[in-house]
Amino acid sequence: MATASATQRRAAELNVLARKQRSLWQDAAYRLFRNKxxxxxxxxxAAAFLVAIFxxxxxxxxxxxxxxxxxxLIPQPPASQMEPLWTGSKYTDPRYLLGTDFLGRDILxxxxxxxxxxxxxxxxxxxxxxxxxxxxxxxxxxxxxWIDQLxxxxxxxxxxxxxFLFLIIIVASFRTSAFGKIMDGLxxxxxxxxxxxxxxxxRLTRGQVLSLKxxxxxxxxxxxxxxxxxxxxxxxxxxxxxxxIVTAAFAVPGAILGEATLSFLGVGIIxxxxxxxxxxxxxFPLFGTNPWAVLMPALCISIVMLAFxxxxxxxxxxxxxxxxx
Amino acid sequence: xxxxxxxxxxxxxxxxxxxxxxAVDGVTxxxxxxxxxxxxxxxxxxxxVTxxxxxxLIPQPPGKIVKGSIMFDGQDxxxxxxxxxxxxxxxxxxxxxxxxxTSLNPVLTISRQISEALELHLKMDKSEARKRTIELLxxxxxxxxxxxxxxxxHQFSGGMRQRVMIAMALSCNPKLILADEPTTALDVTIQxxxxxxxxxxxxxxxxxxxxxxxxxxxxxxxxxxxxVMYAGRIVEKADTGELFANPKMPYTWGLLRSIPRLDESRRxxxxxxxxxxxxxxxxxxxCKFEPRCQYRRDICSEKEPExxxxxxxxxxxxARCWGTQDGGWLVNTDWRHEIGDTRVLEAIKQETAxxxxxxxxxx
Numbered sequence: 001m002a003t004a005s006a007t008q009r010r011a012a013e014l015n016v017l018a019r020k021q022r023s024l025w026q027d028a029a030y031r032l033f034r035n036k037x038x039x040x041x042x043x044x045x046a047a048a049f050l051v052a053i054f055x056x057x058x059x060x061x062x063x064x065x066x067x068x069x070x071x072x073l074i075p076q077p078p079a080s081q082m083e084p085l086w087t088g089s090k091y092t093d094p095r096y097l098l099g100t101d102f103l104g105r106d107i108l109x110x111x112x113x114x115x116x117x118x119x120x121x122x123x124x125x126x127x128x129x130x131x132x133x134x135x136x137x138x139x140x141x142x143x144x145x146w147i148d149q150l151x152x153x154x155x156x157x158x159x160x161x162x163x164f165l166f167l168i169i170i171v172a173s174f175r176t177s178a179f180g181k182i183m184d185g186l187x188x189x190x191x192x193x194x195x196x197x198x199x200x201x202x203r204l205t206r207g208q209v210l211s212l213k214x215x216x217x218x219x220x221x222x223x224x225x226x227x228x229x230x231x232x233x234x235x236x237x238x239x240x241x242x243x244x245i246v247t248a249a250f251a252v253p254g255a256i257l258g259e260a261t262l263s264f265l266g267v268g269i270i271x272x273x274x275x276x277x278x279x280x281x282x283x284f285p286l287f288g289t290n291p292w293a294v295l296m297p298a299l300c301i302s303i304v305m306l307a308f309x310x311x312x313x314x315x316x317x318x319x320x321x322x323x324x325x
Numbered sequence: 326x327x328x329x330x331x332x333x334x335x336x337x338x339x340x341x342x343x344x345x346x347x348a349v350d351g352v353t354x355x356x357x358x359x360x361x362x363x364x365x366x367x368x369x370x371x372x373x374v375t376x377x378x379x380x381x382l383i384p385q386p387p388g389k390i391v392k393g394s395i396m397f398d399g400q401d402x403x404x405x406x407x408x409x410x411x412x413x414x415x416x417x418x419x420x421x422x423x424x425x426x427t428s429l430n431p432v433l434t435i436s437r438q439i440s441e442a443l444e445l446h447l448k449m450d451k452s453e454a455r456k457r458t459i460e461l462l463x464x465x466x467x468x469x470x471x472x473x474x475x476x477x478x479h480q481f482s483g484g485m486r487q488r489v490m491i492a493m494a495l496s497c498n499p500k501l502i503l504a505d506e507p508t509t510a511l512d513v514t515i516q517x518x519x520x521x522x523x524x525x526x527x528x529x530x531x532x533x534x535x536x537x538x539x540x541x542x543x544x545x546x547x548x549x550x551x552x553v554m555y556a557g558r559i560v561e562k563a564d565t566g567e568l569f570a571n572p573k574m575p576y577t578w579g580l581l582r583s584i585p586r587l588d589e590s591r592r593x594x595x596x597x598x599x600x601x602x603x604x605x606x607x608x609x610x611x612c613k614f615e616p617r618c619q620y621r622r623d624i625c626s627e628k629e630p631e632x633x634x635x636x637x638x639x640x641x642x643x644a645r646c647w648g649t650q651d652g653g654w655l656v657n658t659d660w661r662h663e664i665g666d667t668r669v670l671e672a673i674k675q676e677t678a679x680x681x682x683x684x685x686x687x688x
Contacts, residue, residue, distance in 0.1 A: 145386075216427040222382055223422075224415030224442040224493060234441075238432040 028242075031318035038314025044307035052119040055112045067109040068097075071274040078104030081290045091290075101279070101293050102286055110274040111300055117186065117275040118304060121259040122252040125193035130248060133198040137205025138232045142213060152206065159199045167196050167258060171267045184273040189262060193255050204247060208240035242319040249312035253305045260301050276301050328396075329500055329533050330356040330379070335393035337371075337378045340386065344606040348374040348388075350557035353632075358500065359531040363544030363565070365580065366554035369602050372537045373423075375554070376503045379535075380418055381410050398500070416446040419494035423506040425486035429478035435462075435489055436474035442496045461492040465522060484515035488522070495526065501533045508543060520547060541584055545569060553577050556603050556613035559632060563642040573635040573644040575655070576614045612647065620648050620655055 032038055056065045069075075082099040083091045092099070098107040140151040158166075170192040174180040180188045212218065213236060221235050262268030263277030264284075271278060276297040283293030337349040349371045356362050364372050377383050378390055381402060395402040397418065402410065419442075422428040430438060439461060440454035449457065455474065462470035465488040478486060487507065494502050504523065508516040524547055527534050536547055544551055544565065551568045553561040553576065561574040572578055579598035600617040603609055609616060615625040624647050632645045636656055648655030 216422060216424060217430040219382060220420075220422055220428040220490070220493075221430065221441070222414070223380060223420040224496075225411040225413070225445050226441065227411060230445075235430055235433070239430070241432075 028315075028318040032314050035314040035317065037310040038318075041307040041310030041314065044303060045311065048115055048304055048307070049119060051112055052116045055116055067106075067112040068095075069106040069109040071110045071113040072105065072272045073109075074103050074105060080104040081286065081293075083290060084292050084296075087292075098296055099290065099292050101282060107279075107293060107296055110279060111276070111296060114274040114276045114279060114297065115300070117269055117273070118256050118259065118301075121186070121189060121193070122256040122308075125190045125197065125255045126248055126251045128190065128194035129197040129201055129251060130244070132194065133201025134205050134237065134244065136198070137202040137207075138209055138237065140202070141206035141209030142228065142232050142236065148206075151202070155199045155202050158195070159203070161196075163196055164258075164261070167192050167262065168265070168267060170195060171262055175267060175270075181270065185268065185270040189259055189268060193258050197251060197255070201244070201247060201251075204243060205240060208243065209236050212236050212239050246312060246316040246319060249308065249315045253308035253312070256308070257301070257305060328355045329358040329360075329398065331394075331396040332375075332379070333394045333396070335375070335378060335395065336391045337374050337383055337388060338391050339388045341606075346605045347557050347608065348605060349378060350605075350608075352393075352554070352557070352559055354552055354559065354562065356501065356533050356535060359527075359533055360550070361527055361534040361536060361548045363548035363551040364535060364537045364554055365539065365541060365544055365551055367539060367580075367598075367602055369605075370554045371557040371605075372539075372554055373505050374557075376420065376505050376535065376537055379503060380414055380420060381405075382414075382420075412446070415442040415499070416497045417499050418501045418503065419497070419499040421487075421490050421494045421502060421504040421507045424510045425483055425490050426510065428490055429486055431478055434475050434477055435481070438478075439489070439493050439496055442493065446497045457496070458492075461496055462489070464495065464526075465489070465492045467492075483511055484518065487511060487515075487519055491519075491522065491526070495530070495532075498530065499532060501535065502527075503535045503537070505537045506539070507536070509538070509540075516543075523547065541569075541580055553580070556608055557605060558613060558645065560614065560646070561642075561644040562632070564639060567639045567642050571638055571642070573638055573642065573649040574614075574646045575618045575620050575648070577644075579617075612645070620658075622647070622654065 051066065054064065054066045056067065057063075079093050079096070080100055080102055081091065082093045082096050082104075083089050084099045085092050085094065085097055096106050096108070098111070101107055101110070136151055136155070140148040140155075171180075171185075171188060174188055175185065182188070209232075218231060218235060221231055226235070259268055259275065260277030260280075263275045264281045266281055269275040269278050271282070279297040280294050283290070283297075287294050332355070333353050335349055335352045336347070339346040339348055352371070352375055354362070364375065366372050374383065374388075379395055379397075379402070381390070383390060390403060393403070397413065402413065405413075429435075436455055436458050439458040440449075440451070443449045443454040443457055444451075458474055459470050462474060467473060467485060467488055473481075478489075481489065487510075491507075494504075507523065508519050511519060520543060523534070523536075526532065534547075536544060538544055548565050551563060551565050552559045553568075553574065555576050561568070561572065561577050563571075563573075568577065569581070572581060576598070579596075582596040583598065598617055603613055603616065609626065611624070611626040611629050612618070612621075613629070615621050618625065628647075630645050630647045630650060632643050633650060634640070635642055635644050635646075635649050636651055644650070646655070647653050648658075650656075
């Protein structure tokens with residue numbers, strides 16, 4: 001008997017795997033952090049976040065701002081259309097590193113404050129889009145039948161509109177209403193982007209659920225008495241998460257670009273609040289005299305977009321190594 | 326002893342574009358508390374659908390339980406509302422699935438999956454459930470259970486995953502466990518271990534088992550009674566010993582004949598049952614096995630026999646066959662002689678084997 005238990009103990013020892021096991025997510029994180037472009041993207045995004053937070057922060061009596069001026073300050077006498085210092089032209093002013101816009105407001109300060117709009121507009125509508133789209137997709141895919149028909153036909157209707165046109169129509173029609181003026185028009189933009197965006201997520205989620213719900217582990221979970229809600233959120237959603245995360249990583253820059261485009265067209269953030277798209281709009285008529293007022297915000301948009309795209313690509317490769325393009 | 330489960334005239338049908346598939350067509354059986362019942366038959370005979378029907382897990386649509394009653398512990402499962410059925414699933418009746426590779430959720434840890442039933446039915450909190458999960462894993466002989474509870478299914482081998490499935494099934498001390506081909510997806514050495522485990526657990530916890538399989542070898546050592554199913558119906562029921570000693574239905578004979586035997590010559594060929602089970606959308610009007618039966622007579626294709634007691638057998642031995650029932654032409658037929666004396670058969674087999682051997686170049 002002694003030998004038998006010794007053998008068993010030995011077997012138990014051997015069963016402890018030598019290599020430390022990594023979970024699915026740890027594995028994905030490892031692959032993500034090995035991707036240089038994605039890491040660079042993450043650093044840029046983190047930096048953009050810090051800039052947005054410290055644009056203007058007050059804790060009690062403590063007040064701190066990395067922006068040299070208020071974004072809406074028009075100095076007296078105005079020094080408008082100044083160029084950045086490094087151009088060395090006679091239209092520079094040592095007080096304004098990146099120059100001033102057509103009203104003489106400091107471009108650097110405006111860029112810093114505008115980053116807040118872009119960061120918020122990137123994440124808040126994406127969160128709404130996913131909350132709504134995932135719920136609709138889960139319910140439609142899981143229950144099927146008339147519920148699926150109803151939800152998906154409704155989704156199809158919204159899907160049928162050209163995305164951007166729909167966005168402009170919504171924003172343009174509610175811009176002058178009381179609702180459109182809340183938070184300088186930011187809330188309206190959130191809602192508009194969410195309304196346009198959730199259908200894609202709903203379709204993606206539904207497609208995932210349709211194939212996942214036929215898998216045996218769902219039946220097994222049912223056989224231990226799991227409720228439909230539990231099946232959807234605890235069993236189906238975690239399995240559908242990888243493609244959803246990738247979609248989210250691309251939805252964020254999409255929303256940022258959406259806001260910038262709306263503001264550029266003059267139907268986005270209500271002036272004088274600074275937003276990168278709005279700054280391009282304001283600088284555009286005088287592009288010939290001072291192109292920097294347009295180039296600076298355009299550069300900001302490009303860098304942030306590129307960072308998100310790198311991270312999105314990295315996430316896709318990390319979460320689905322087979323899909324590598 | 327009072328019956329734990331009493332299934333009466335169960336009909337489960339699938340409504341497809343091509344017609345109504347009568348997957349389970351009037352099945353009646355009982356399981357006493359602590360008893361082990363085997364349900365045997367070919368693929369597509371309605372064994373699994375019967376099991377799923379018992380827990381009301383038939384996907385609906387296209388499936389539907391159209392008729393019958395399933396009395397479990399004095400309550401009709403078919404008349405319960407969804408909440409009550411969920412209260413029974415995993416708690417009073419648990420199920421072990423065929424393929425452990427696909428029956429575990431790949432993105433949840435083992436501990437979360439086993440804890441699920443504990444949290445749902447026994448209202449345990451996380452730490453209690455975790456403790457119990459480790460106990461359960463030890464019970465099903467998973468080595469270093471404490472270290473492995475937080476592993477994911479892909480870190481387990483097939484046999485270990487089936488042990489995990491068994492642990493899940495046992496978690497709430499159910500009165501009845503449905504094991505749907507629990508060893509089919511495993512290799513033979515692991516099969517034996519899993520069957521041993523099930524046998525010991527059934528004895529230890531006095532849990533009733535319904536063991537569904539196409540492998541008569543599996544049920545022989547495990548079960549007290551056996552129901553043989555064919556085309557959605559029970560065609561023979563008897564005690565395990567009686568069924569193997571004195572089978573009374575040509576279909577059962579066919580199943581027994583197709584078991585490979587160690588004591589036969591290596592060249593001996595298996596004797597399969599010719600043909601396929603009938604189309605369940607339009608089954609034959611008479612005996613469902615008639616088209617494949619070598620003993621058939623005219624009456625077989627005209628009228629379907631009842632499931633009833635067979636002369637020359639134990640009192641609770643019933644079969645659905647005109648030939649072996651009272652006044653039939655197979656009453657005194659010994660199936661073993663019917664396929665020929667084993668020695669005669671052996672001689673024939675060797676002869677055929679030698680013919681093919683000379684025909685095959687290089688042998």
